[in-house]
Amino acid sequence: MSYVRGQYVRARQDWAVDQERLRHDQALHHIGENALFALMWTARDHDAGLVGLCPACADDRIAKAYGQASRNKCPECFGTRFEGGFRALIVRPAVFTDADDSQSFTARGTVAPQEVHLETTSDFRVHSGDYAMRATGERLQLRVPQRTTIRTGFGTPYQREAATAYNLTRAAVEDQDSVAYMLPPDDTDDLVEILSRTGAVPPSFADVEVIRAPLIPLYERD
Template identity: 80%
Template sequence: MSTVRGRYVRDQQAWAVDQERLRHEQALWMLGENVLFCLLWTARDHDQGLVGLCSVCASDRIAQAYGQSSRNKCPSCFGTRFEGGYRALIVRPAVFTDADDSQSFTARGTVAPQEIHLETTSDFRAHSGDFAMRGTGERLQLRIPQRTTLRTGFGTPHQSEDGTAYNLARAAVEDSTSVAYLIPPATETLITILSRSGPTPPSFGDVEVLRAPLIPLHERD
């Protein structure tokens, strides 16, 4: 005589995600620093109809032929080819590793790269090429952001529900001549903004700009 055994399929435990995310964010607020992240428009955003092409530099023959901005330092799109340049400016806490000054010889001459690692909150999607602006006045370009999700069941994890520390990234300090320094606010204003402090996390609603969802719908997975 055979016995039919029931099947147990583990459900997602939302409390586990909440606890893990809380620990990460608490450490970031206690040990980190305020950072202004500039999230740039991407080609996928344009394909989704979220943004149009830059009216200043993306309409000439060069831009149309090569599919990129004809001006790296365009004051309207900051070299992205898309109107406005960025989809969001947000302030989040972040922890940085130390950087050692060094020099390397490249085809462009002698450069002094300063590459560091950072971790910040999981509530937004970053891409390679986005910028992080620090309270020291430095502006860094993000490289190869990574995503971390917590699996608590058999379903596919999604960043908005299961993300715990998505924004782990390498970042390199930009030269003072970089287009990153054209993005508002000016350096003096940036330092003042990021110096805000208090017994609770300060509000930055007066300086943040949101032109699209922080986690695009087509990149939720």
């Protein structure tokens, strides 16, 4: 508690944020499943000097003219146009909703889209175009999530300090011929084996995870 000119000003209680995050993460580990998230490089990462252009597909005339990869299934950048393709591969607990099969008519014909919602931890930032991989073998493309943050006073509730969840992120199941199935591990049996690990709680995924840049970039601190 502190006083300024006779007025009460709420003091930030870091322990309260930590306790709320702990409860949320415990629930995810208890009722959720392990998912492998592929966080892809973005143009903002390149502008921030975190990654260079893909040497395989970003140096031809098409890429230079349109500012995007000349082929979607580049084995080097996975269609991102940036070297290595992804900034991180991480395993986190997540809760997925059920999905019902449906059909829709598009310019490419009749398709059967599946869209689910998922919730996971708050220690990383996703963007549209990132991917989540499940122990079922499915790979899903993510949409921009809605964050849940705790307000601890008059300050801005930045994700790094006050977020407790990524709440109800939309994700669409990708077709088998999608570039998502080229991401490591590109073998579905290997993916299932990784995400089905048991033993320690939580099990270690240090041999699988790759982190090439901050999980919450400094330019996206809010």
